[in-house]
Amino acid sequence: MAGFDDLASERSKAQFDVEEMKVIWAGSRHTLEVSDRISRLVANDPVFRKDTRTMLSRKDLFKNTLRKAAHAWKRIIELRLSEEEAAELRFYVDEPAFMDLHWGMFIPTIKGQGTEEQQQKWLPLAYKMKIIGCYAQTELGHGSNVQGLETTATFDPQTDEFIIHSPTLTSSKWWPGGLGKVSTHAVVYGRLIIDSKDYGVNGFIVQLRSLDDHLPLPGITIGDIGMKFGSGAYNTMDNGVLRFDHVRIPRDQMLMRVSQVTREGKLVQSNVPWQLVYGTMVYVRQKIVSDASCALSRAVCIATRYSAVRRQFGLQSNGIETQVIDYKTQQSRLFPLLASAYAFRFVGEWLKWLYMDVNQRLQASDFSTLPEAHACTAGLKSLTTSATADGIEECRKLCGGHGYLCSSGLPELFAVYIPACTYEGDNIVLLLQVARFLIKTVSQLGSGKEPVGTTVYMGRVEQLMQCHCAVQKAEDWLKPSVILEAFEARSMRMSVASAQNLAKFDNQEEGFLELSADLVQAAVAHCQLIVVSKFIEKLQQDIPGKGVKGQLEALCNIYALFILHKHLGDFLSTGCITPKQASLANAQLRSLYSQVRPNAIALVDAFNYTDHYLSSVLGRYDGNVYPKLYEEAWKDPLNDSVVPDGYQEYIQPILKQQLRNARL
Ligand SMILES: CCCCCCCCCCCCCCCCCCC/C=C/C(=O)SCCNC(=O)CCNC(=O)[C@H](O)C(C)(C)COP(=O)(O)OP(=O)(O)OC[C@H]1O[C@@H](n2cnc3c(N)ncnc32)[C@H](O)[C@@H]1OP(=O)(O)O
Numbered sequence: 001m002a003g004f005d006d007l008a009s010e011r012s013k014a015q016f017d018v019e020e021m022k023v024i025w026a027g028s029r030h031t032l033e034v035s036d037r038i039s040r041l042v043a044n045d046p047v048f049r050k051d052t053r054t055m056l057s058r059k060d061l062f063k064n065t066l067r068k069a070a071h072a073w074k075r076i077i078e079l080r081l082s083e084e085e086a087a088e089l090r091f092y093v094d095e096p097a098f099m100d101l102h103w104g105m106f107i108p109t110i111k112g113q114g115t116e117e118q119q120q121k122w123l124p125l126a127y128k129m130k131i132i133g134c135y136a137q138t139e140l141g142h143g144s145n146v147q148g149l150e151t152t153a154t155f156d157p158q159t160d161e162f163i164i165h166s167p168t169l170t171s172s173k174w175w176p177g178g179l180g181k182v183s184t185h186a187v188v189y190g191r192l193i194i195d196s197k198d199y200g201v202n203g204f205i206v207q208l209r210s211l212d213d214h215l216p217l218p219g220i221t222i223g224d225i226g227m228k229f230g231s232g233a234y235n236t237m238d239n240g241v242l243r244f245d246h247v248r249i250p251r252d253q254m255l256m257r258v259s260q261v262t263r264e265g266k267l268v269q270s271n272v273p274w275q276l277v278y279g280t281m282v283y284v285r286q287k288i289v290s291d292a293s294c295a296l297s298r299a300v301c302i303a304t305r306y307s308a309v310r311r312q313f314g315l316q317s318n319g320i321e322t323q324v325i326d327y328k329t330q331q332s333r334l335f336p337l338l339a340s341a342y343a344f345r346f347v348g349e350w351l352k353w354l355y356m357d358v359n360q361r362l363q364a365s366d367f368s369t370l371p372e373a374h375a376c377t378a379g380l381k382s383l384t385t386s387a388t389a390d391g392i393e394e395c396r397k398l399c400g401g402h403g404y405l406c407s408s409g410l411p412e413l414f415a416v417y418i419p420a421c422t423y424e425g426d427n428i429v430l431l432l433q434v435a436r437f438l439i440k441t442v443s444q445l446g447s448g449k450e451p452v453g454t455t456v457y458m459g460r461v462e463q464l465m466q467c468h469c470a471v472q473k474a475e476d477w478l479k480p481s482v483i484l485e486a487f488e489a490r491s492m493r494m495s496v497a498s499a500q501n502l503a504k505f506d507n508q509e510e511g512f513l514e515l516s517a518d519l520v521q522a523a524v525a526h527c528q529l530i531v532v533s534k535f536i537e538k539l540q541q542d543i544p545g546k547g548v549k550g551q552l553e554a555l556c557n558i559y560a561l562f563i564l565h566k567h568l569g570d571f572l573s574t575g576c577i578t579p580k581q582a583s584l585a586n587a588q589l590r591s592l593y594s595q596v597r598p599n600a601i602a603l604v605d606a607f608n609y610t611d612h613y614l615s616s617v618l619g620r621y622d623g624n625v626y627p628k629l630y631e632e633a634w635k636d637p638l639n640d641s642v643v644p645d646g647y648q649e650y651i652q653p654i655l656k657q658q659l660r661n662a663r664l
């Protein structure tokens with residue numbers, strides 16, 4: 001039967017050891033074992049079913065999410081799951097919920113911005129979930145501009161308290177996940193006011209709801225902000241609105257690692273940089289990069305399997321049509337996304353390491369790598385989420401009409417994913433942060449301050465401004481040194497050109513605004529260089545398993561040459577490559593697609609996703625697409641009755657009217 005045979009035959013063609021590739025994808029044999037075990041545990045638990053999610057009303061959907069979250073927590077306790085296992089469980093349950101903000105933002109904020117005493121007081125309560133917290137920063141009037149927040153926290157020396165207040169409608173907290181209906185507490189960001197003086201934005205732990213009956217505490221107005229994009233999707237989350245009317249909290253509920261307010265109302269700065277108030281965002285942005293590879297690989301897995309099952313046109317001698325995966329256009333759209341999924345996986349792994357490293361340094365009062373960590377997390381968050389959102393939509397189109405059905409899994413995946421381009425920092429705003437960092441780095445060249453980390457290449461400015469690409473034949477594009485130099489030269493030249501243009505302005509801030517579109521492109525070029533270079537670094541590690549390294553090399557080259565092809569204007573206009581070299585790169589790309597073609601199904605099998613996680617009829621492991629699509633259609637509530645509700649009120653009268661008109 002079509003599908004079964006197609007995928008089985010594809011798997012038999014694989015030229016590499018899929019089991020070893022699974023280890024590479026997971027990060028280690030141990031991680032693969034944990035992820036495999038927990039994914040099956042979730043798939044086999046009826047409470048975690050998700051097939052009706054897109055058809056439920058908001059209220060039912062939300063209650064269902066609460067039920068799943070409670071069950072997940074129960075299983076975590078019963079099975080004594082480790083933190084790693086619990087995080088995997090959350091991943092495979094695959095439903096955004098208040099727990100994400102509690103564990104992903106509330107707890108990390110207390111850890112990162114609270115003093116030792118504050119951590120000792122609040123963390124045990126949060127770990128045992130005796131309180132549930134969220135992260136209340138964004139307001140109706142201000143999201144990107146954190147320094148523009150309006151909520152006030154005014155110190156009252158009489159009572160040794162802060163008075164938290166929402167002075168305007170636009171100061172209402174708006175968007176925080178978990179806030180609308182669940183959280184009992186929040187870290188609230190507001191302006192610290194002492195003696196009528198504004199000391200800027202700080203975090204405060206505020207109790208919102210009673211721990212007895214869950215009612216809002218006096219002075220607090222709280223609710224959900226309403227339905228969001230798509231059915232199911234992010235509507236499982238209670239993104240909320242919150243207003244304060246002079247709510248009092250004890251002084252020790254201001255998070256005081258960065259600065260402290262004394263009993264006398266004096267502000268004392270500690271030795272840590274004030275930017276640590278933004279620290280949770282760095283942590284979450286780093287996580288979002290790893291998540292990008294998961295979302296993209298999931299869409300790619302669905303589109304690749306379906307492309308091997310789907311046949312259109314071109315009858316072969318045996319009388320069957322061509323698998324759409326064999327069309328070069330399909331390959332040129334699909335394989336760069338497959339390569340991007342692997343590329344984002346490895347850059348995510350590296351970013352996790354970078355974050356751990358910066359964190360260890362912070363503990364030891366070494367703040368030197370914070371600007372680099374901020375630029376990398378901001379830039380890579382922006383680059384990977386934008387590419388993933390576009391990539392999921394491309395996968396939908398790669399699946400033709402059936403991709404538009406909810407049962408393909410792609411519409412909901414898209415709807416859940418796209419806010420990642422906005423939350424934790426709008427992607428353009430974040431790229432502008434990277435651009436500032438690059439301009440600063442360029443302006444310091446020659447000052448004796450050597451560029452570090454991902455900007456080390458800028459230390460070779462003279463060479464990179466003048467170098468000529470050495471490619472003479474298509475295969476030359478397979479050399480990592482050639483690719484790296486082209487990407488470094490492009491990024492260097494774009495940053496230098498931006499800095500030179502900026503220097504023409506008397507007012508740097510005005511110049512920055514005027515040139516911001518070019519600056520964003522320079523930031524993208526730098527971030528793409530990071531992704532390419534981290535993929536190349538990965539390949540320099542010991543990679544066991546028959547044929548595994550060869551496949552990864554092909555994917556790395558596809559990623560780099562696809563980006564080169566997509567941004568050809570940059571590479572040509574900066575003189576990094578010639579038109580002839582561009583066309584050789586394109587020829588090489590085509591040849592790489594042919595190399596990956598027989599391995600495509602095995603390369604997506606290596607993600608090791610269960611059918612439960614994929615939740616896609618098109619992406620089923622067994623390829624049994626058509627019978628299951630047919631079966632799914634009949635499950636739609638519209639098909640509960642043969643004649644639809646409303647027939648007598650709305651269809652029959654029209655038909656009768658037409659009958660009368662026809663007789664006239
Ligand atoms: C055991 C059981 C377990 C249970 C299992 C459950 C497990 C569940 C885990 C799930 C985890 C998943 C977690 C993920 C959840 C995802 C959900 C996301 C929900 C969304 C949340 C949000 O959106 S929160 C709100 C986010 N908001 C933003 O991102 C705002 C963006 N804006 C800004 O960041 C800033 O305003 C700015 C950076 C754009 C501008 O800042 P500012 O106005 O201060 O000006 P400058 O540009 O001049 O910057 C000054 C100076 O500071 C430097 N800098 C800026 N930001 C940072 C930073 N973050 N870190 C370090 N430094 C920074 C900047 O470079 C400047 O430096 P100079 O040296 O002066 O140049």
Ligand SMILES: Cc1cc2nc3c(=O)[nH]c(=O)nc-3n(C[C@H](O)[C@H](O)[C@H](O)COP(=O)(O)OP(=O)(O)OC[C@H]3O[C@@H](n4cnc5c(N)ncnc54)[C@H](O)[C@@H]3O)c2cc1C
Pocket residue numbers: 101135136137138141142143144145174175176177234239419422423424425426427428429432
């Ligand atoms: C699903 C979801 C969940 C969220 N969860 C939380 C949460 O848990 N806690 C929380 O506090 N917040 C949360 N947020 C809020 C989120 O962090 C903000 O929406 C985000 O930071 C973007 O800010 P904004 O909405 O103010 O966008 P705006 O800044 O208003 O952006 C609008 C447009 O203006 C552009 N723009 C803005 N500033 C500039 C600039 N300087 N230069 C050039 N262009 C600019 C942007 O690129 C964008 O195109 C969530 C948001 C969403 C969508």
